[in-house]
Amino acid sequence: MLPRDRGSAVIIKEDKVAVIKRNRDDEEYYIFPGGGIEDGESPEQATIREALEELGVHIEVIDYLGTVEFNGKQHYFLAKIVGGIFGSGKGEEYEESRKRGQYEPMWIPIAKLDSLDVCPMEIVKNIYGRMEI
Numbered sequence: 001m002l003p004r005d006r007g008s009a010v011i012i013k014e015d016k017v018a019v020i021k022r023n024r025d026d027e028e029y030y031i032f033p034g035g036g037i038e039d040g041e042s043p044e045q046a047t048i049r050e051a052l053e054e055l056g057v058h059i060e061v062i063d064y065l066g067t068v069e070f071n072g073k074q075h076y077f078l079a080k081i082v083g084g085i086f087g088s089g090k091g092e093e094y095e096e097s098r099k100r101g102q103y104e105p106m107w108i109p110i111a112k113l114d115s116l117d118v119c120p121m122e123i124v125k126n127i128y129g130r131m132e133i
Contacts, residue, residue: 003072007046008034009059009079010127016107017127018086019118020054024101029117030108032076035091043075055105056088057081065127068120076123 010032011018019030033054037046044061051059059079068074087105108116110131113124 004036005043005072006034006036006074007041007043007050008032008074008076009047009051009061010065010076010123011051011055011057011059011079011081012110012127013081013107015110017110017113018055019106019108021104021106022101023104029119031119032123033105034074034076037075044077047075047077047079050091051079052084052089053091054089054093054103055084055086056090057084057086065123068122070120074120076126 008031009018018033020033022029022031033051034047035050035054037043041049047061048059051057058081060082061077061079063078065076065078068076086107089105093103110127113127114121118124
């Protein structure tokens, strides 16, 4: 698979953070919602589009959290929900023909992030560095 730059949202609400629980190839792990940047899109625009596709929510990007190099550049943004219904995403990852494992949007307590397999841990550390946990 060719490297592809991505945009991802870190959405925090009431001491919880939105993640996608993944079960794939007998592995369970958590990722921040996001996906590939399409032609003509900025990382912020991709993050906003992907939050709607994966979570069913409209977001506003608040701040830049950092970039992680992994199969391309992954850009992470702190964001807040401004509309939509969490968990109502209709992105291609939910289509049976495209499904690669299970995708489950959920809220998890920020204080538990470092005890779970959350990818990437660099962003978890960045979140902790911004908050008093």
